[in-house]
Amino acid sequence: MSQANDTYPPVPMQEGTRQEPRLLAAGPDAGWAQHLDTFGTWEPHTAGPGLLEELAAAGLTGRGGAAFETWRKATAAAGSGRKGMFPGRPVVVANGAEGEQLSFKDRTLLAHAPHLVLDGLMALAEALGGASTYVYAPAAGLPRVQQAISERPRGKRIRLVQSPETFISGESSAVVNMIAHGSAVPTDQRRRLSESGLNGRPTLVVNVETLAQVALIARYGAPWFRHAGTPTDPGTRLVSVSGPAPARDVVLEVPGGAQLSAVLEEAGMDPAALSAVLVGGYHGRWVRPAGHALSPVGPPARTARPGAGVIHALDLQACGIQATARMVSYLADQSARQCGPCMFGLPAMASVLNRIAGGETNHRLASELDRLGKLVTGRGACRHPEGTTGLVSSALEVFAPDFRAHLSGYCTGPGGAAA
Ligand code: SF4
Known part of the structure; x- marks a missing residue:
């Protein structure tokens, strides 16, 4: 995993997958003081409604699986709130549920950089005109988030909800059902959550890594974000990489469009010693270890959709x-x-x-x-x-x-x- 650096914003490196840390730049278990030392006090490049335009310019897509454009989701919720079609303040939920067995990057992010996630949550809530805020995460992650909230000057308004450890607990309508009724089951959505979600209010359910990226874009702007990655897949993403022993489970921060084979090498594996790689998790697909770039856009013959950032390799002997x-x-x-x-x-x-x-x-x-x-x-x-x-x-x-x-x-x- 990338280590923290001393100054920020970091300069992205262009070779292979090597990427100076952005999301985990404050180092392990970063508290409020380390967070401020690394990123500075909250003096955003863009705040309020203008943030949605900055997210559009950055080309940020969701890091929780579906890779929707973040600005579109947020604009839909903001529009429903403004038009008064669906009354009540909007709601923003930081979604840290990670029911996917092979995924561990969100819990890693919440453990080491909770303040970046909370910065993004607060920034998006402000962009939506003062939305209510929730953090939804598994029991093991909540104490760390609670501690981070207590360290912040204006953290008390953020509510915490425990997510169950089931595969579908992170599906957006399941998240809203859990918060509203205590049952994390999806519902048939004839009306979008951005129109009518929690208690009928416009609701945005946003993956925690996506929110951390929102925080960085709010601080440093879209051009900085686009320094890493490719024009069609800008920025960086966290990936949970696992594979056959002796490979260790690791979380890496890689630029958009990174070659899968380079990511595997970075994680300590030899692509030639692997038969196939599952990309995107249990709802993803199997691909060969070489010849694919990690990107939510592009032809399936040359790209593999990272989904929630899961990469799991099989060795040549495995069935x-x-x-x-x-x-x-x-x-x-x-x-x-x-x-x-x-x-x-x-x-x-x-x-x-x-x-x-x-x-x-x-x-x-x-x-x-x-x-x-x-x-x-x-x-x-x-x-x-x-x-x-x-x-x-x-x-x-x-x-x-x-x-x-x-x-x-x-x-x-x-x-x-x-x-
Ligand atoms: S398709 Fe229906 S039964 Fe299956 S997980 Fe979704 S909501 Fe549940």
Whole structure:
């Protein structure tokens, strides 16, 4: 992980993925004093409603998964509030829920740079005309946030809500449901949260890393933000990188458009010793370790969408089908069980994958997976079914030779039941 530097703003480095720290520049466990030493007192380059234009110029996209343009989401909430169509002050929620098992960058950020997240939360609330503010995070992260709030001169207005440790607890409508009713299940959103969210008020649910980026853009401006990354994927992002032993789990800050192979090397792995990499988490896709840039925009043949910043590598001996079967079983178990595709479709997909992984040589199983994928797509209240089928389709593509091998009665991976 990048280490803190002495002066700020840091000068971005252009080679490989090496990036001077921005988000974690204040160093480990930074309290209020270290935060001010590193970033200075709050004298923003842009504040108030003008911040939304600065975010547009910066090209900031959400770092929580969907990569929506942050200024568009914020402008929609600000517009609904101003027009008085949906009465009540807007609400901004800092979303630190990290139900994805392979993700740990948000909890790392909240532990080491909570003040940057809170700066972004307050700045966005001000840009929306004085919105109410919440931090939504798992139990383990709340004491650190509470401590940071107590250190700030105007922190008392921020409310804390504990997120459950479930995969879908961070989905935006689940976040609002948890705060309003104590139940983190998604709802069918006929009306957008930016129009009518918490208690009918325009509501913005924003990932904590996105808020930290908002804070830096408010302080230093859009041109500074664009010094790192590419024109279509500006700035930096945090990624949670994990892989086969002896690789350690690490959080890296990498520029937009970084090559996946360079990120893997930075994390201490040799791309040539890996068979595939899961990019974007359990709702992401499998890709080969070389030839892809990390970016939410670009052709799938050359880019991999980072989603919530999850990168997980498999070594050459591991069985991709067994790994995918485990993930889909987990996802089937994690649904809110309130829509047909999740109640019936995902368990059926998990069952077929486990049969293939376990050595069943019925060649119809591959087409059955395809059929089930089409059946569940677009039929849930949230995107959990689509995310799961996306993972399975990428497995069918990247592990095509392994599927053929399994269906012919053998597995090249260790412990393969079909071996
Ligand atoms: S699609 Fe699945 S996860 Fe989403 S709300 Fe329906 S049951 Fe829950």
